[in-house]
Amino acid sequence: MLQERDRPIGVFDSGIGGLTVVQEITRLLPNERIVYFGDTARVPYGTKSKESVIRFSKDNANVLLKYDVKVIVIACNTSTSWALNVLKREYAMPVIGVIEPGSRCAVQTTRKKRVGVIATQSTVASGKYVKTIQRFLKTARVFQKSCPLFVPLVEEGWLDHKVTENVALEYLTDLKKNDIDVLILGCTHYPLLKPVLQKVMGKNVTLVDSATETAREVKSLLERENLLRYSRHPAHHEFLVSDEPEHFRAMAKRFLGHDLPHVRRVDHV
């Protein structure tokens, strides 16, 4: 039996986007072991309903439980929107989502108290960002915009493509008119579009990447609960997916900048 602190951090996402969170966690907490599960057989979640997203999120958490994780990180904004409270209520261990960390950072950053949020349709429909930001700063104005084409553009690898810039111009024009000074990237795919998003929004708008903020939240939770892993042995990670691993590996290389040696398929439903 492993000591509690030596148990891995569990991270799940609908697919590949959560790897941006994994990357930030490993940067901040290089000693930690991570078990990642991507539900690549049912990706994407961003166009799907509350009921389906809650059901899928429970399935995913159950995969991670089999790996004896010490904390569950929901590295997906849509899952966090609908399932964070459900999982917190139904599971004994700590559960961290991506919406609170990003919202907290946005509130600390905005001077105009005008915050933009770009996300999937399902995340926008949940209203969770609006609620969370205004819980931290009652007088904040929040402007949301769903951007359904950003995920497929990232998956296609058109990160720096003229088409992507034109799509961003179309999606972001109204947000720009709202005179925001902070824009939350409310989907774990979007950090890969940072250069084009910054170009379109202009340099006076700060982009908030929930991956970085979430990793910080994981760190302070582990410190608080005395769950940090100390070891001279390098941490070994596991990557699990519900569809075949090859497409995931190819995409992961783009996300992480290096190969993932071990990706395994699990039949989870």
Added chain:
Amino acid sequence: MLQERDRPIGVFDSGIGGLTVVQEITRLLPNERIVYFGDTARVPYGTKSKESVIRFSKDNANVLLKYDVKVIVIACNTSTSWALNVLKREYAMPVIGVIEPGSRCAVQTTRKKRVGVIATQSTVASGKYVKTIQRFLKTARVFQKSCPLFVPLVEEGWLDHKVTENVALEYLTDLKKNDIDVLILGCTHYPLLKPVLQKVMGKNVTLVDSATETAREVKSLLERENLLRYSRHPAHHEFLVSDEPEHFRAMAKRFLGHDLPHVRRVDHV
């Protein structure tokens, strides 16, 4: 117990695209009842593996069997690519896919014996179009191109958008260089992009829409098997989905040009 010929036609797709096939079937066979199932909880299939697509397709066929259908139409190219032969082998009733009808029409149309196919990644990877076309015309040259952004662009409703035209230009440039005279729209979403695709390919390239061809195949099968429904009562259709019905209904209006009154969710897995 219904007479065999009065039983409905079962149609399934990964989501909404198969409605283009439903539309053609109702146009050609207005007396026929249709039960449609869209697996909207797991859409899309086009980026997923053979194993997952076969598993999903069997689940979908099993939903239709509960409605006592007389024939199963796989109104999805990716499902047809991987699961048509499996379903034909494992189910007693006739099963029709969308690849043979489209391929047959392309072969009858091409003069240059040079056929283009645009489809999802999974359909292209299966090689089924190449195999089927060359079974009909051994000397045909087939040029494939996967177009992952077309489905999200259709779902976003950007049918006549400058961005869509630019994406089409990028995807189709190589196909144009191959001097094809026929282009198969190898995904049931693509017929909605016909105007922009025709504009990009030019008027000397004939677009083959598998929806129309598949409906003809359904008709000749029903005639051959003496299964046509004759009735003075208008046909009543049923539309079933695996995720919540609202998004499907909104999209369906775009596909069919009118409202679908009854869309129900079924829990099928």
